[in-house]
Amino acid sequence: MPELAEVEWYRKQWNPGLGDHIVDLSLHARNRVFRGTNTRALKENLIGEKLLRSRARGKQTLFNFSGDNWLGIHFGMTGKIRVESANFRPDKHDHLVLQQRERALVFTDSRQFGRVRFHHAADEPDWWKSDVPEIISREFDQKFVDQFLDRHRKAPIKAVLLLQNGFSGIGNWMADEVLWRAKILPPRRAEKLRHRERAALLRAAKFVAKKSLETLGRDYSDLPRLWLIHQRWKRSGICPRHRTPLRRATIGGRTTAWCPRCQR
């Protein structure tokens, strides 16, 4: 499932189309990704308009078009965005294709847990507004983290990091990376974390979010070499710090990897 850095990478894939008009549009109106969306309004309003800008937040993206038009894309499990040549023919999983003169902007989702939303008004849509601060923002501070941990004090810290109304955009691999950096054992209950561990958690969350937003590319190979992610899926994965074999367990429903020496 795409996490904030992957979502940011996908968002940028449509950048070649910035400033250009949508000359035609095709979509699979009955597909689940359009649930609750007026696809006729989407089509009628977007054709003839220009792609102006886009933003990513947590696991969501918002594309703003001229004429007060907004397109929201949530990637679900398998959603992807890409650019194809102008004479592109959509496949069965290419649920939305915005045709420009020079290229096609494509949204694909094989498992259809993703979602495409449309909004036509001067102001950004209600479903985009959020009071959950982005991890890299100043509002995501120790006070916010402490209050959030206190609200979920009985839960394993790994599961708390996966809650989107606190750690927006964090998914499985980033949660493990954050806990490894902060030297916190993933199954520990949130209430057991000491002050300095909570401070380390905040620092690690900001560092991992910022660094991965800056460096993540098509795959994970651009992330810093000494991160846990390069080891976590390997059968013989080792801690990048001192080569201790990693441990694994299912926590909060997700496979979790950690170093038994760094994280106790």
Ligand SMILES: [Zn+2]
């Ligand atoms: Zn270690």
